[in-house]
Every structure is written in structure tokens, then in C-alpha cells.
Amino acid sequence: xxxxxxxxxxxxxxxxxxxxxxxxxxxxxxxxxxxxxxxxxxxxxxxxxxxxxxxxxxxxxxxxxxxxxxxxxxxxxxxxxxxxxxxxxxxxxxxxxxxxxxxxxxxxxxxxxxxxxxxxxxxxxxxxxxxxxxxxxxxxxxxxxxxxxxxxxxxxxxxxxxxxxxxxxxxxxxxxxxxxxxxxxxxxxxxxxxxxxxxxxxxxxxxxxxxxxxxxxxxxxxxxxxxxxxxxxxxxxxxxxxxxxxxxxxxxxxxxxxxxxxxxxxxxxxxxxxxxxxxxxxxxxxxxx
Ligand code: FAD
Numbered sequence: 001x002x003x004x005x006x007x008x009x010x011x012x013x014x015x016x017x018x019x020x021x022x023x024x025x026x027x028x029x030x031x032x033x034x035x036x037x038x039x040x041x042x043x044x045x046x047x048x049x050x051x052x053x054x055x056x057x058x059x060x061x062x063x064x065x066x067x068x069x070x071x072x073x074x075x076x077x078x079x080x081x082x083x084x085x086x087x088x089x090x091x092x093x094x095x096x097x098x099x100x101x102x103x104x105x106x107x108x109x110x111x112x113x114x115x116x117x118x119x120x121x122x123x124x125x126x127x128x129x130x131x132x133x134x135x136x137x138x139x140x141x142x143x144x145x146x147x148x149x150x151x152x153x154x155x156x157x158x159x160x161x162x163x164x165x166x167x168x169x170x171x172x173x174x175x176x177x178x179x180x181x182x183x184x185x186x187x188x189x190x191x192x193x194x195x196x197x198x199x200x201x202x203x204x205x206x207x208x209x210x211x212x213x214x215x216x217x218x219x220x221x222x223x224x225x226x227x228x229x230x231x232x233x234x235x236x237x238x239x240x241x242x243x244x245x246x247x248x249x250x251x252x253x254x255x256x257x258x259x260x261x262x263x264x265x266x267x268x269x270x271x272x273x274x275x276x277x278x279x280x281x282x283x284x285x286x287x288x289x
Contacts, residue, residue, distance in 0.1 A: 036273035079108025
């Protein structure tokens with residue numbers, strides 16, 4: 001099933017994310033975590049694509065396992081910066097052969113030391129979106145950045161390029177993580193003004209340790225509000241307390257989004273079924289409304 005058909009329904013959809021193992025040796029652990037996450041009955045599970053393209057085989061393998069064996073719809077991420085156009089095309093054809101209907105089209109981070117752009121590679125995600133559109137009847141998602149993408153100095157440029165990407169054939173958008181919902185509401189207002197009308201799934205990351213917070217900040221440049229920093233300051237050295245507080249913070253963000261009319265939410269569950277399960281437990285009544 002195409003994910004966009006689900007997202008357009010007038011009901012709440014919660015999705016989760018897993019990342020594939022870097023080597024075949026780690027496959028069983030990821031498979032087991034994925035199975036437990038599927039047991040929470042999400043609307044779909046997305047499978048990331050390792051920076052550098054090294055997980056390509058396992059992304060496709062896990063995405064088809066989720067769909068065919070676990071009976072949950074899957075979304076395969078695909079990046080293009082670290083592969084040639086021909087290599088990317090091979091991955092698209094493989095996804096098609098496996099019956100995968102949903103792809104999250106991403107540029108990926110530019111690998112260090114690489115001369116970029118180069119003739120044989122896509123420069124921006126919108127070019128990948130066009131290539132996927134030409135290759136078959138896929139539902140295509142893409143990334144967006146409520147706080148602006150780190151490479152862009154001006155948020156207006158970010159939104160201009162986002163419009164170009166959506167117009168190339170994107171069905172829905174998923175946001176980078178954020179920890180202040182007002183930033184998301186402001187972003188939604190600005191992109192709607194710019195004529196971007198596709199569904200936008202806020203991406204919620206439950207932060208359950210100080211180390212994870214540091215990594216997330218480095219990766220996305222996100223701003224952590226005072227309320228979050230106070231929580232980290234008080235509980236950061238107590239792993240169990242920090243985990244509980246981080247789950248509560250993410251739950252609170254989700255409840256606020258749902259209370260304000262958001263219908264579709266993506267949770268960066270990061271192969272941690274017990275955290276995904278706690279959040280679903282916290283939302284058990286809320287998502288029935
Ligand atoms: P683009 O949309 O191409 O944008 C990249 C930059 O170029 C932006 O600054 C944009 O404003 C600018 N730009 C776009 N078009 C133009 C243009 N025509 N002219 C000038 N500038 C332009 N990374 C992974 O490696 N694997 C994953 O699985 C993965 N999953 C992700 C999922 C989500 C929901 C998000 C938000 C990010 C994910 N990433 C992943 C990270 C992503 O690959 C990086 O943030 C990357 O730097 C940008 O990718 P993009 O697809 O947004 O690129």
C-alpha cells in the first residue's frame with residue numbers, strides 16, 4: 001500500500017524508524033528489534049540508509065521483511081550523494097523488484113573529501129525524486145527542516161528549494177527532529193504560505209541519554225529549549241531517570257501536536273522497541289480519539 005493513501009485518511013497515524021546493521025553479523029539483532037516494533041502496530045516502519053550507501057542491501061532486505069513477513073507497510077530510505085546515478089538506479093530497480101512501493105528520497109550528507117557535485121551523481125534530492133518518478137509507480141517521501149538545513153544560511157532559500165523538491169513529485173514530507181513544537185507550527189505556517197500542501201510528518205526523537213543529545217545536536221544543529229536542558233541537567237547522570245524523562249518529554253510533544261490537529265507523527269525509535277512501546281502505552285487512549 002502507498003503510505004500517502006494512509007496519511008490522507010482522517011485518523012491518527014504513528015510510524016516508527018529502524019536503522020539497518022552495517023554488517024550481516026548485526027542483522028539478527030536488528031531483525032528482532034524490528035519485529036517487536038512491528039508488534040506495536042504502527043502505520044508503517046521506515047528503514048534508514050547508511051551514510052555512504054554501505055547498508056543499501058540491508059535497507060532493502062529489512063524493508064521487504066517488514067512488509068512481507070511482519071505485515072506492516074515499509075518505507076525504504078535512499079540517498080544519492082555517495083553513489084553514482086547508475087548505482088542509485090540499480091537500488092531503485094531492486095526495490096521495485098522486491099515490491100517496495102514507498103521510498104524516502106534523500107541527498108544524504110556529502111562524504112568528506114569528495115569532489116561534489118560531479119557529473120555522474122545527483123546534486124540535490126529533487127533530482128533523485130525525478131529519477132524515482134521516472135522509474136515506476138512509487139509513493140515518494142522527502143526530508144524537511146523546521147529549523148532550516150545546516151547548509152543554508154537563509155530559511156527562505158530552504159523553503160524555496162523545498163517547494164522545488166515537492167513539485168518534482170514528493171507525496172509527503174518528514175521533518176528533522178525538533179524539541180520545541182512552536183518551531184514546527186511556525187514552519188508549517190511558512191511552508192503552507194509558500195504553496196507546499198503535502199502532508200508533513202513531525203519527526204519526534206525520544207532523547208534518553210546525554211550522549212544521544214550531544215550526537216543529535218551535532219547531526220542536526222537543533223536547538224534544545226531550556227525546559228529540555230533543565231531536564232538533562234537534573235537527570236543526565238542517572239540513566240534510568242533520564243530515559244523516563246526523555247520518554248515523557250517526547251510523549252508530551254506528541255500530545256501537544258495531536259491536540260493541535262496534527263494527524264501523522266513519525267517517531268525516531270532507533271531500534272529501541274522498549275522505548276517505542278512506552279510511548280505507545282502513554283498514548284493508548286489519546287490515539288483512539
Ligand atoms: P536536499 O533536499 O537536496 O537539500 C540539501 C541542501 O541543498 C539544503 O540546504 C537545501 O536547501 C539545498 N538545496 C536543495 N535544492 C537546491 C537547489 N536547487 N539549489 C541550491 N541549493 C539547494 N541521511 C542518511 O544518510 N540516511 C538516511 O536514511 C537519512 N534519513 C533522513 C530522514 C529524515 C526525515 C531527515 C530529515 C534526514 C535524513 N537524513 C538521512 C539526513 C539527510 O540526508 C541530510 O540532512 C542531507 O544533508 C540533506 O538531505 P536532503 O534530502 O534534505 O537534501
